[in-house]
Amino acid sequence: MKIPGMAVDFQRLATPVPMGYASVSTTDWLAAALAVRDSGGRLIALWAGALAQGASVCVAYGVADGLVWLELPLAGDQRHYPDLVPFFPAVARMQRAAFELSGIEAGDAKDLRPWLNHGAWPVDYFPLQHSEDATPLPTAGELLDYPFVRVEGDGVHEIAVGPVHAGVIEPGHFRFSVVGEKVLRLEQRLGYTHKGVEARMTQLPPLQAHRLAGRVSGDTTVAFAWAYCMALEAAAECVISPRAASLRALLLERERIANHLGDLGALGNDAAFAFGLAQFSRLREDWLRLSKVVFGHRLMMDCVVPGGVACDVDAAHKGHLTKQCDAVEREVKDLYAIYEAHSGLQDRFLTTGRVAPALAAQLGLTGMSGRASAQAWDLRCDHPAPPYDRLHVKMATQRNGDVAARVAVRFDEVFESLRLIRQILTELPAGEVRSDVCLPDPTSRGAGWVEGWRGEVFVALELAGAGSQHRIRRCHLHDPSWQNWPVLEHAIMGNIVPDFPLINKSFNLSYSGQDL
Structure with a gap:
């Protein structure tokens, strides 16, 4: 290094x-x-x-x-x-x-x-x-008025949205400075879902804390659990089996597809194309139901565990998973053609919420949204962990950086993930799905780095103690939304207020994931 x-x-x-x-x-x-x-x-x-x-x-x-x-x-x-x-x-x-x-x-x-x-x-x-063993409960502090940055000028007024929203989404406050319907500035205030995860991690046994890591952001449970387990296995110098690594990738790609299917439907709906929402919601529901059948949980929560995975796939499961990939691919191709040919959708998508490549690079835009603005980073390609080192992932990128580009990247990633799932199932190695993890004495550290569906999920882990007294001294969990929320403020500038839901959904960032 x-x-x-x-x-x-x-x-x-x-x-x-x-x-x-x-x-x-x-x-x-x-x-x-x-x-x-x-x-x-x-x-x-x-x-x-x-x-x-x-x-x-x-x-x-x-x-x-x-x-x-x-x-x-x-x-x-x-x-x-x-x-x-x-x-x-x-x-x-x-x-x-x-x-x-x-x-x-x-x-x-x-x-x-x-x-x-x-x-x-x-x-x-x-x-x-405070110490990990006895964290006192503080009294509530004073609720202070947050000093938003004010925009002055003739005709400028503010629109406050949130933190409580009309839909079933997590809380976040958005303060728009506008002239008419044109947005001059957006400032966010988040942190409403802070839940003390990093302090709580120090109170959990290292071999059980993956369950909390997988709940940092529910739509990214596989990526966070894998990153935590990678960090723990690095600290313990434990190598998982090739079969376990392949099954983790299978879970991760199914998580990626589930989220892209949901967002492609929601993006259609935000542009008044309810047909898209109905069709993609149906596909996503079928996808989640098969995950429940094969892996025991619709979101595949608690499937990634220290030393490997908690589930396996048999010949019948392989057949069901492969058949579903073929069916979903056919339907998504049809929907892709409909989205591309629909003039109303393209009118709303093209040039809306654009983040130019130069600005994306300056602000550190990452993950799926970054790749739509020519930031060609994908851990599955750049630093592939097994089994990605033999899968030869094709990175999906665009240059326009607008809603249309982020939609295009999602479609491309769905098709590529379907290919990866079929290849994983075809080449699934034999062997055990879980290895013993023996924690070292007395102190050690490890890190996990996984390309989740939004982008890079990172976990830094420090262990201390020995024997039965092993404990987590420090565990930091990082969601790529930290980098991307500030860029959303720039993406809306110069657009009109009614385009904000569409632009926001095209990023679909996590509130919970960064409010630890």
């Missing part, structure tokens, strides 16, 4: 994709950010922890060689570290959240507004400063 132009000694983590860890100085912390940015690397995640063992702040970057995890220890009572916003704008909200949880602050940061704390605890209380 290396960062271009820097001499940093990395500890290679025992992961199926290349990852390394290093403890760095303040000077190297800044030099690494500059080197990663200038070499075309990406910010993956930032997190901090103020524990009895010592405070530190960590960052993960995606570079040409893989992923690098840098930790900056903070000496004594030091609780500040160099701000990374000048290098990576997407880190701003991560730094704000890290401060509220740990009390560790980015020095010279311009935006110090609260992000996760909506008055649930006092502003001088930092949950991660």
